Amino acid sequence: MKVLFVDDNASVLAAFRRNLRKRFDMFTADSAGAALEVLEKQGPIEIIVSDMKMPGMNGIEFLEKSIEVSPDSVRIMLTGNADQETATDAVNRGHVYRFLNKPCSVEDLIGAIKDASHHYELMKLEHNDLEETVAGCVKVLTDVLGMVAPFALGRGQRLKASLNPFMKALKMKSPWQYEVAALLSSIGYASLPNELVEKLENGEPLVGHESSVVRNVPKIGYDLVSAVPKLEKIANIIKYQRKNFNGTGYPKDDVAGQYIPLGSRLLKVFEDRMELEKEGVSGEAARKRMLARSGYYDPQVLELCFKYYPQYLSTSISKEKPVLPLDLDSLRPGQVIVSEVCTVSGLLLVEAGNWLTAATIQRIRNYAALDQLAGPFYVQVEENGKG
Numbered sequence: 001m002k003v004l005f006v007d008d009n010a011s012v013l014a015a016f017r018r019n020l021r022k023r024f025d026m027f028t029a030d031s032a033g034a035a036l037e038v039l040e041k042q043g044p045i046e047i048i049v050s051d052m053k054m055p056g057m058n059g060i061e062f063l064e065k066s067i068e069v070s071p072d073s074v075r076i077m078l079t080g081n082a083d084q085e086t087a088t089d090a091v092n093r094g095h096v097y098r099f100l101n102k103p104c105s106v107e108d109l110i111g112a113i114k115d116a117s118h119h120y121e122l123m124k125l126e127h128n129d130l131e132e133t134v135a136g137c138v139k140v141l142t143d144v145l146g147m148v149a150p151f152a153l154g155r156g157q158r159l160k161a162s163l164n165p166f167m168k169a170l171k172m173k174s175p176w177q178y179e180v181a182a183l184l185s186s187i188g189y190a191s192l193p194n195e196l197v198e199k200l201e202n203g204e205p206l207v208g209h210e211s212s213v214v215r216n217v218p219k220i221g222y223d224l225v226s227a228v229p230k231l232e233k234i235a236n237i238i239k240y241q242r243k244n245f246n247g248t249g250y251p252k253d254d255v256a257g258q259y260i261p262l263g264s265r266l267l268k269v270f271e272d273r274m275e276l277e278k279e280g281v282s283g284e285a286a287r288k289r290m291l292a293r294s295g296y297y298d299p300q301v302l303e304l305c306f307k308y309y310p311q312y313l314s315t316s317i318s319k320e321k322p323v324l325p326l327d328l329d330s331l332r333p334g335q336v337i338v339s340e341v342c343t344v345s346g347l348l349l350v351e352a353g354n355w356l357t358a359a360t361i362q363r364i365r366n367y368a369a370l371d372q373l374a375g376p377f378y379v380q381v382e383e384n385g386k387g
């Protein structure tokens with residue numbers, strides 16, 4: 001178990017090391033700044049024990065800051081003045097699990113650390129269970145989306161594929177929420193009439209009230225996703241994905257600039273870039289086109305988007321991978337369809353460029369069983385022959 005002790009008093013830290021080094025994997029820091037460096041380099045650290053009174057950044061301020069670096073750590077505060085205001089601030093801002101009054105006996109400190117360790121393990125189990133539940137909900141949403149609106153699923157899949165290299169290059173924290181937001185960004189399209197979806201697929205101009213209906217897609221997506229527990233942040237990203245950085249666009253409210261969720265600012269840049277690539281505009285030409293749209297994008301996100309992989313195309317179809325015709329039984333989740341899969345009546349089941357899922361494969365098999373379509377199906381495969 002890793003425990004970080006933070007105190008500006010060298011004698012106190014020496015006492016901690018002398019009495020506790022054989023019991024725990026110990027780290028010490030004589031200031032809040034040094035402690036944050038330890039968390040960055042040695043994390044994850046299960047338990048943080050911090051003094052309250054320290055120069056520069058006090059214990060509450062440090063523990064509040066530590067949440068950004070090590071959100072799962074359990075926090076214990078040592079203080080000689082545990083008044084009501086200090087306690088309230090520590091709990092609300094620093095997420096303190098327990099207070100210990102100074103001077104504190106070694107036995108009391110060891111007992112508190114053991115309790116904190118037990119709490120950490122319980123929280124870890126709960127967190128893992130929650131992650132599995134959320135992952136299951138997302139899978140159901142994407143499977144259903146692929147069956148009722150393959151155009152929307154394909155759009156989300158390609159947006160996620162375009163975003164992933166960017167997040168890896170920047171080593172972004174919690175990338176899963178941006179991946180899920182990208183994947184479900186077009187879920188609102190499932191509410192549109194088929195005729196309108198076909199227009200969007202074919203790049204045809206919208207007339208009458210069609211534009212206002214399409215503008216409402218992110219709000220519909222927000223309503224659908226926000227109903228799933230623990231996906232509220234992702235829902236908010238979806239809601240503001242069409243919002244311009246200067247506050248124009250939709251939804252029409254006062255949210256602008258850095259107050260727009262970061263995920264929404266990312267989707268705005270990458271979705272518009274993806275649309276330009278679909279039109280055949282990529283690389284430097286796409287960058288110039290987007291720079292000319294004054295106030296549309298977060299300048300930093302736009303700059304970094306082209307800086308880290310200027311030649312990257314967001315389409316899922318790669319020329320390096322061979323294309324093979326496969327029969328129905330050879331289709332596997334994760335393979336990329338190169339040509340559209342349509343029924344004999346013209347119903348689109350899977351759009352070209354989409355990744356196959358278990359649900360979409362089953363849907364293809366169901367229509368094939370009713371003699372509504374037949375192979376072969378053209379998919380991209382790895383060099384070893386696997387999709």
